[in-house]
Amino acid sequence: MFKTNNINKNDYILAIETSCDDTSVAIYSPTHYDVVTISSAKEQSNFGGVVPELASRRHENNLLLALEKLFKKNKINFNNIQKIAYTCCPGLKVCVNMGKIFAETLSFLHKKPIIPINHIHAHLFSFALNNKIEYPFIGLVASGGHTSIYYVKSIKEILLLNETIDDAIGEVYDKVGRKFNLKYPCGPAIDELYNKDKNNISFINKKIKSEDAFSFSGLKSQVINYINKNSNCDMVEVLSSFQKTIINIVVNKIKYYSNLYKTKNIVIGGGVAANNLLREELNDQQFNLKLPIKSICGDNALMIALLAYLSNI
Numbered sequence: 001m002f003k004t005n006n007i008n009k010n011d012y013i014l015a016i017e018t019s020c021d022d023t024s025v026a027i028y029s030p031t032h033y034d035v036v037t038i039s040s041a042k043e044q045s046n047f048g049g050v051v052p053e054l055a056s057r058r059h060e061n062n063l064l065l066a067l068e069k070l071f072k073k074n075k076i077n078f079n080n081i082q083k084i085a086y087t088c089c090p091g092l093k094v095c096v097n098m099g100k101i102f103a104e105t106l107s108f109l110h111k112k113p114i115i116p117i118n119h120i121h122a123h124l125f126s127f128a129l130n131n132k133i134e135y136p137f138i139g140l141v142a143s144g145g146h147t148s149i150y151y152v153k154s155i156k157e158i159l160l161l162n163e164t165i166d167d168a169i170g171e172v173y174d175k176v177g178r179k180f181n182l183k184y185p186c187g188p189a190i191d192e193l194y195n196k197d198k199n200n201i202s203f204i205n206k207k208i209k210s211e212d213a214f215s216f217s218g219l220k221s222q223v224i225n226y227i228n229k230n231s232n233c234d235m236v237e238v239l240s241s242f243q244k245t246i247i248n249i250v251v252n253k254i255k256y257y258s259n260l261y262k263t264k265n266i267v268i269g270g271g272v273a274a275n276n277l278l279r280e281e282l283n284d285q286q287f288n289l290k291l292p293i294k295s296i297c298g299d300n301a302l303m304i305a306l307l308a309y310l311s312n313i
């Protein structure tokens with residue numbers, strides 16, 4: 001899926017990503033890149049969320065399998081690798097450590113320089129795989145663990161403007177979806193069943209100030225209470241109304257920071273950046289919008305390799 005032409009086989013960055021429930025390895029060079037991801041999300045769905053110890057054991061089993069598959073598929077070996085990048089933070093400690101030890105061992109054995117990469121910054125720059133970077137930009141990272149907005153002046157000047165004080169947006173999608181017994185992660189299912197004509201319930205009644213920090217736990221409680229009190233409620237109506245509300249909050253915040261920082265350059269990243277309504281609503285604004293391809297919105301090692309590459313040119 002990620003293959004490109006003009007393969008130069010000797011200048012790849014190899015990247016390892018294990019911050020949550022996906023074991024992902026990737027190679028990147030400007031002319032060719034590829035990624036192999038083995039996810040334990042299906043297994044985790046039996047528990048309604050990620051169990052760190054289980055995810056960590058899956059990384060232990062799957063890292064070498066994923067690497068062997070990646071090398072075999074691309075007919076390469078360590079002679080073709082220049083540097084090794086890995087997710088160093090943030091993430092589930094037992095999971096991050098598994099990737100770190102793997103990367104450090106490979107680096108030691110094969111005498112390759114090692115590059116620690118911040119997972120959130122990698123989400124933030126994932127749009128750059130298929131878009132030109134134009135500084136400064138306002139960037140949203142919306143995932144299962146984070147909801148943050150940044151003002152980015154350069155790859156080394158990343159200013160945090162806003163972040164959630166409680167639940168992350170993806171976490172709220174997962175918790176609300178779980179009330180209707182949707183399988184974890186619930187974001188894609190809610191996105192899929194969204195119906196704009198069924199967005200009839202108004203969940204937020206207090207005014208949200210533009211400059212306030214993100215806070216989603218109030219909305220989450222309102223939606224969950226509504227479901228508890230209305231046992232015969234229409235799932236599509238509740239979830240469409242929820243999605244419209246939460247996406248509006250995010251889009252309004254981006255509009256606010258775009259005005260404040262006087263830039264129309266907007267980028268998004270993270271699992272929730274795959275959301276169709278978010279993409280549509282941002283597209284409707286007068287933004288210079290850069291979207292990552294959907295398959296690299298969620299956790300993946302390709303974004304880690306890409307940021308390692310961008311940081312060193």
Ligand code: KG4
Binds near residue numbers: 142191
């Ligand atoms: O970036 P990611 O793979 O992992 C973290 O770093 O957290 O994000 C996973 C989150 C999950 O909460 C999932 O429900 C949400 O992203 N998600 C979505 C969509 N696809 C994934 N949320 C809304 N709409 C989507 N299409």
Ligand code: ZN
Binds near residue numbers: 119123143271298
């Ligand atoms: Zn992530």
